[in-house]
Amino acid sequence: MLAVILDVVSRAGEAPTIGGAPATVLVSVREQDLNADFGQGRGIGWIDGVETPISISAVTDLISNGGQQKVVITDEGRIIALGSPERCFTAAQRRAIQLRDGTCIIPGRKIPAGMTEIHHVIPHSEGGPTHTDNGVCLCWWHHRYLAASGWAIRMVRGAVQIMAPPWLETGARKWRNETKSCPRMTDAAERENG
Numbered sequence: 001m002l003a004v005i006l007d008v009v010s011r012a013g014e015a016p017t018i019g020g021a022p023a024t025v026l027v028s029v030r031e032q033d034l035n036a037d038f039g040q041g042r043g044i045g046w047i048d049g050v051e052t053p054i055s056i057s058a059v060t061d062l063i064s065n066g067g068q069q070k071v072v073i074t075d076e077g078r079i080i081a082l083g084s085p086e087r088c089f090t091a092a093q094r095r096a097i098q099l100r101d102g103t104c105i106i107p108g109r110k111i112p113a114g115m116t117e118i119h120h121v122i123p124h125s126e127g128g129p130t131h132t133d134n135g136v137c138l139c140w141w142h143h144r145y146l147a148a149s150g151w152a153i154r155m156v157r158g159a160v161q162i163m164a165p166p167w168l169e170t171g172a173r174k175w176r177n178e179t180k181s182c183p184r185m186t187d188a189a190e191r192e193n194g
């Protein structure tokens with residue numbers, strides 16, 4: 001029986017940074033629970049410093065939110081695998097993306113950029129790089145329910161484009177550049193008005 005410890009980067013804006021790096025939450029899970037039931041709502045995990053276990057779906061939420069660094073420990077207690085935290089955007093990348101996007105790029109309630117989450121446009125599991133060209137700001141809700149929301153996101157030469165769902169678009173669906181950054185919107189308005 002192997003143990004798995006997930007070193008999850010906590011949500012931006014929810015926890016202080018330590019030396020510029022986001023604070024991390026240590027989550028430990030038994031490997032069979034993670035492999036068998038990942039995302040299926042069975043099994044439990046433990047957060048460092050909290051006695052009460054959390055559900056596997058809560059563990060999944062933490063990982064999809066912040067990324068993970070996977071550590072594997074044998075029954076005897078030897079660390080046999082130490083993954084790199086490559087899925088996690090660095091603090092510097094997050095700030096740059098938050099400045100570029102302003103807030104959640106999907107129209108809706110405006111929350112401060114610092115409270116948004118960074119979404120891999122091409123999922124990390126499909127080879128999407130953890131690069132500013134592949135990361136966008138989304139609110140908590142759109143990060144989890146993007147597919148259900150019907151909105152589509154793509155990056156074109158590092159610039160964010162979004163497309164409304166068919167039920168919100170009167171004409172043909174089309175991609176448009178998107179930002180909620182106040183300086184960039186001011187710039188765009190000036191360009192439009194000549």
Ligand SMILES: [Zn+2]
Pocket residue numbers: 104105106107108138139140141142143
């Ligand atoms: Zn949103």
